[in-house]
Amino acid sequence: MAENKKKPVKKKASPLHVMKNPFKKAAPKEEKQKLFEETPGLQKIYLYIIVVDQSVATTVEKLLQECGSSAQFTHNGRGTAPREIMGILNVVEDKKAVINAFVCEDKLEDTRNELDAFFRESKKNKGVGFAIPLSALQGIRTYKYLTQTF
Numbered sequence: 283m284a285e286n287k288k289k290p291v292k293k294k295a296s297p298l299h300v301m302k303n304p305f306k307k308a309a310p311k312e313e314k315q316k317l318f319e320e321t322p323g324l325q326k327i328y329l330y331i332i333v334v335d336q337s338v339a340t341t342v343e344k345l346l347q348e349c350g351s352s353a354q355f356t357h358n359g360r361g362t363a364p365r366e367i368m369g370i371l372n373v374v375e376d377k378k379a380v381i382n383a384f385v386c387e388d389k390l391e392d393t394r395n396e397l398d399a400f401f402r403e404s405k406k407n408k409g410v411g412f413a414i415p416l417s418a419l420q421g422i423r424t425y426k427y428l429t430q431t432f
Contacts, residue, residue: 326387327416327428331380332397333359334409339379342400342409346381349396350389352430355382384428385413 330351334342336358343354361368361376368376385393390413397411419425 324425325429327419327425328385328387328390328413329416330383330385330390330393330411330413332383332409332411333378333380334407336377336379338407338409339381342379342381342397345396345400346383346385346393349385349393351383351385351393352428353384356380357382386429 330346332342332346339356343356346354357380359378359380361373361378363371363373363376368374383393394411394413401407401409401411419428
């Protein structure tokens with residue numbers, strides 16, 4: 283007796299399976315990402331940190347804006363010196379302002395010179411300032427926000 287084995291019948295695809303989904307986005311083509319140094323029009327950004335007395339913080343903020351700083355953030359703080367040492371040094375106020383400012387590379391030298399002149403102008407204008415280069419940013423929108431180049 284020969285057994286009759288039925289072969290599986292292939293189902294035809296319905297028209298719904300054949301149609302392309304109009305809402306599905308096409309896969310993006312892979313592009314090589316350019317390195318920062320190879321991207322034209324972009325320059326390095328520095329985070330300038332300045333610690334001054336709260337009484338001169340607004341003056342420093344205005345000075346930074348005039349120098350071309352794109353964004354500043356000010357935080358209030360307090361000095362860490364003990365009261366005994368502050369009494370010996372005749373320092374009355376320990377309220378400080380920490381100003382974080384983003385400065386482009388081409389404006390960095392001008393900003394440093396202006397802050398140096400500000401600190402030398404008066405004994406009341408005491409403080410410290412230093413710049414840190416930012417080596418990485420997440421996304422071009424962040425870069426545009428920090429450099430105000432929308």
